[in-house]
Amino acid sequence: MTPRTDIEQVELANTALYEAMEQGDAEAMDELWLDGQVSCVHPGWPVLRGRGEVLRSYALIMANTEYIQFFLTDVEIDVVGDTALVTCTENILSGGPAEDDGAVGPLIGQLVVATNVFRRADSGDWKVWAHHGSPVLADGADEDED
Numbered sequence: 648m649t650p651r652t653d654i655e656q657v658e659l660a661n662t663a664l665y666e667a668m669e670q671g672d673a674e675a676m677d678e679l680w681l682d683g684q685v686s687c688v689h690p691g692w693p694v695l696r697g698r699g700e701v702l703r704s705y706a707l708i709m710a711n712t713e714y715i716q717f718f719l720t721d722v723e724i725d726v727v728g729d730t731a732l733v734t735c736t737e738n739i740l741s742g743g744p745a746e747d748d749g750a751v752g753p754l755i756g757q758l759v760v761a762t763n764v765f766r767r768a769d770s771g772d773w774k775v776w777a778h779h780g781s782p783v784l785a786d787g788a789d790e791d792e793d
Contacts, residue, residue, distance in 0.1 A: 653773075654724050657731040657765055660773040661724070664763065665717040665737075671709040677702055681766050681774035690759050690782040701778075714742030714754075729767035730776075737761050737780065758783035 651659070660679065667675035680698060687701040688694050689708070695701050718738040725732045737759040764777040 653726045653731070653767075657724050657726060657733060657773050658722070660765055660775070661722070661733045661735075661763055662719075664775060664778075665719065668705070668709065669716055671712075673702070673706050673709060676705050676709075679775050681768060681776045685775065686777045688779040688781075690780045712741060714740075716740045731765040731767075731773060733761075733763040733765065735761055735763075736783070 663675065664679050666672075667679060680701065682698065684696070685698050685701050686694055686696050687704060689704060692704070695704050716739070718740070720736045720738060722733065722735040737757075739757045739759060741755050741757070742753070759780045759782055761778065761780045763775060765773040766776045768774045
């Protein structure tokens, strides 16, 4: 088996971040974040600083989201030494509150551009150092043409 490049390893770590959210897996989320000082900005939220505060925010989101699925596009990965920068578009499909019969409520789509910064931990694994998500409020078709 050929060893994976740093870019491949970062791509796997980035994918694991979104899979943990989709599965509502707080333990996996905990394993993905760097120990120490981290930060996170969810769309519309203030900056969250510190591992405990960031992980609590994910636990809150996962506990209050019936269904969520991410389709990542425009993924770009740059690695310099022990730091990696990932930019992507999160095409999010989420389910509204459950209906009385237990079925997932109406599905809602949303676009978020995200920046994820990873650091190589002492273990050699790539861990999330920072996440910043910003909602896409308009598409290019709405812009004025010159």
